[in-house]
Amino acid sequence: MSPHPTLPPPRTPGRYSVALVCLGNICRSPMADVVLTARVEEAGLAGRVAVVSSGTGDWHVGNPMDARAAATLTAAGYDPSLHRARHWSTAWLEEHDLVLAMDGSNLAGVGGAGERVRLFRDFDPVEPGGEVPDPYYGGDDGFEEVLTMVERTCTVIVGALQEELLQEPDES
Ligand code: 4NP
Numbered sequence: 001m002s003p004h005p006t007l008p009p010p011r012t013p014g015r016y017s018v019a020l021v022c023l024g025n026i027c028r029s030p031m032a033d034v035v036l037t038a039r040v041e042e043a044g045l046a047g048r049v050a051v052v053s054s055g056t057g058d059w060h061v062g063n064p065m066d067a068r069a070a071a072t073l074t075a076a077g078y079d080p081s082l083h084r085a086r087h088w089s090t091a092w093l094e095e096h097d098l099v100l101a102m103d104g105s106n107l108a109g110v111g112g113a114g115e116r117v118r119l120f121r122d123f124d125p126v127e128p129g130g131e132v133p134d135p136y137y138g139g140d141d142g143f144e145e146v147l148t149m150v151e152r153t154c155t156v157i158v159g160a161l162q163e164e165l166l167q168e169p170d171e172s
Pocket residue numbers: 022023024025026027028029055059134135136
């Protein structure tokens with residue numbers, strides 16, 4: 001596996017909480033949420049890893065995913081139907097072990113990088129440190145591009161979670 005950043009330690013040993021953040025919470029972070037949740041389940045970590053997402057803007061709160069994002073996920077075998085958009089809260093900085101922003105603007109929107117706050121694509125094995133481009137105002141190709149980078153990045157994040165949680169047996 002490509003080298004990737006180490007995960008900050010969990011606040012509760014044996015558990016891990018990841019928050020994904022974009023602007024509207026109807027395209028990028030919901031797609032990453034659905035893919036990461038599926039990968040976590042496949043890895044047998046569903047009871048130990050929580051995945052949530054939100055947007056720094058509140059325009060779409062309570063709405064389902066953008067139809068194009070949902071169609072892209074469905075075509076790839078994922079279930080987008082449970083998503084409802086949520087608004088970012090600074091309280092999330094204290095509640096989650098790792099906050100991953102989709103682009104630099106989203107990172108600024110949550111207060112900037114820190115030990116527990118990073119760009120999602122810091123874990124991208126192909127182009128680490130890049131941004132997930134906002135597909136909202138573009139065509140369907142943009143959603144395919146987002147899914148491709150989200151899938152490979154989620155694979156690395158789940159590998160890192162497995163490493164972390166194998167070191168910390170579930171104590172509950
Ligand atoms: P997202 O995309 O941040 O990936 O969910 C957007 C969705 C909606 C808007 C902007 C970006 N908007 O301006 O409504």
